[in-house]
Amino acid sequence: MAAEHPSVSGVSGRYATALFELARDEKSIDAVMADLTKFEAMLAGSADLTRLVRSPIFGAEVQSKALAAVLDNAKIVGISAKFLKLLTANRRLFAVSDVIRAFRALVAKFKGEATADVTVAEALSDKNLDALKTALKSVTGKDVALNVKIDPAIIGGLVVKLGSRMVDSSLRTKLNSIKHAMKEAG
Structure with missing residues (x-):
């Protein structure tokens, strides 16, 4: 599916496609989109969270612990939380904005x-x-x-x-x- 959509490519496209397919199979596209939108808004509103996400200075363990606290506080759970934690574990959290954009494009295409x-x-x-x-x-x-x-x-x-x-x-x-x-x- 990533190849079918021009704005969904590269690493962020592959992650977004995997998340989209999982969310579609679990019939939770809207819930995942809501969680990702909430996380994106938190990212836009917090210089500290942006620094945590983008800075290569923070190790995976520090990023994981901090992200877990942020997700718990925001009540982001389930597929969305697991996905964001996976991005962190794979050292790809810096690409989260691109992944969210690609996921949004896939959802829009799916919904027509x-x-x-x-x-x-x-x-x-x-x-x-x-x-x-x-x-x-x-x-x-x-x-x-x-x-x-x-x-x-x-x-x-x-x-x-x-x-x-x-x-x-x-x-x-x-x-x-x-x-x-x-x-x-x-």
């Missing part, structure tokens, strides 16, 4: 969904998120899961990346285009 990466200047309301999902569904013909990232640097508007297509309607890009056109004219 497309995934869009959306960058906005500020958080969107539920009404605007629903309107965006509806618009993207009309283009793709599939349900679209959104990965929303907030980046105030785009000033306004949004950037949508869906597969290999990208639509950049950010104010920053428009201003840069005007600035570039004025330089060429002058």
Whole structure:
């Protein structure tokens, strides 16, 4: 299955595929996805956890003990916990973000969904998120899961990346285009 999906390859793709197949067989795809999303959010919110995951300074034993405590505290159990512990034991925990991304892609394909990466200047309301999902569904013909990232640097508007297509309607890009056109004219 990893070879069928262009964004699922390499070591992270193999781990994600193995986890996906196990979760599918155990009928726990949604539970595993929820656990991985929770772990990803914890990773994004903690510089210490990020350092533990990415730094080669920590040995496998230290990483394993620390990770076990983090998973217990977050109540991440079952397949997800075993999988994260396996990544640690195999010294591949540094790739966990790529594995989660690949797993998410496999789940989306399995469910017949497309995934869009959306960058906005500020958080969107539920009404605007629903309107965006509806618009993207009309283009793709599939349900679209959104990965929303907030980046105030785009000033306004949004950037949508869906597969290999990208639509950049950010104010920053428009201003840069005007600035570039004025330089060429002058």
